[in-house]
Amino acid sequence: MQQDVAQHLVVSNDSEQALIHWLTLNQVPRFGVSRWLKFHDKYNMSLAALLSSSAKDLEGFGFNQQQVTAIKKPDNEYVDSSLRWLNDNEQRFLIHFTHSKYPYLLKQISSPPPLIFGYGRKDLLSNPQIAMVGSRNPTPQGKENAKRFAHTLSEHGFLVTSGLAMGVDGFSHQGALIGGRSTIAVLGTAIDKMYPRRHIKLAEDILVNDGVIISEFSPNTPSRPENFPRRNRIISGLSLGVLVVEAAIKSGSLITARYALEQNREVLAIPGNIQNKLAAGCNLLIQQGAKLVTCLEDVLEEFPTICQVVESSFKDKLQKNSSQSLASDKLLDSVDFEVTPLDIVAQRSGIEVTDVMSKLLEYELRGLVTSVPGGYIKLGEK
Known part of the structure; x- marks a missing residue:
């Protein structure tokens, strides 16, 4: 009704x-x-x-x-x-x-x-979204998975939606922002109280890249622990599906997954080592029928109709942006087809080492370079 x-x-x-x-x-x-x-x-x-x-x-x-x-x-x-x-x-x-x-x-x-x-940009709230959630203290692999999947989903036209929390949430937003794309953050606090405080810079980056930050709580609303699980229904409600990256059995991420099921959304999970407590929640979800995800294609095949729409809208733009950036890319030109140390890349390109590391991560996600002991190797301009 x-x-x-x-x-x-x-x-x-x-x-x-x-x-x-x-x-x-x-x-x-x-x-x-x-x-x-x-x-x-x-x-x-x-x-x-x-x-x-x-x-x-x-x-x-x-x-x-x-x-x-x-x-x-x-x-x-x-x-x-x-x-x-x-x-x-x-x-x-x-x-x-x-x-x-x-x-x-x-x-x-x-x-x-x-x-x-x-x-x-409030208009983005109706765009196709995939929610990404997980542990506040992820393993190194969990951090990498959050960034990698968020980035590749963004490349395929989906908006990544998460909660701006520490851990998987933050890394998902960061991955989505690689390449200047947008992401949506849902707060569990008043709209004028960014939490955690250490993510204020991340929140600024989200807005600089035409993203969105929302809350159902008005300015000056006191922060309460119960408001954080409550906001999870919004994260899943905005999205076509929820991808759980890494989570314990008793966690807010599984609350979000439960909301997703109640809302008739897809639930997807990345499996993990059975000895890892932070993988237990994902493994349990998969046992209960969640889609097992090991690569981007596992996510995309759950939304074939949506994929056709978003990819047709973004394909030409992405190809144009890629070709324009690679045509005059001093950084990529500074990486050889054999091992090139990071300091050499920075010296050749004239870019600060911290910026070089961030940009090379983007190129690694795009399959242009790979990190190896001692530096990076160029894989070819795709």
């Missing part, structure tokens, strides 16, 4: 007044989008009409005293502060459930957020 009603309400209202109505509704305890849709289906009443109803009528509809008070005497400072935050910077956005830019897939889950606070 929710999906039918949601589609019925898709007649968008992007006015500020509609936003104020949703900011008011968001204050009503135990009355989220799901209950609002059921109410609308039963009474065929607009949100504006509901909020202007008398206390007596609201009680007749079944609202308790706490809910009636929240509707009739809303916290106007919450509304005003949210609007001030929105209007303070043109890079910010705030969209409600019936806004034209509210992502379609997120509308289909059982408990979609009434409001999405965000920075960046």
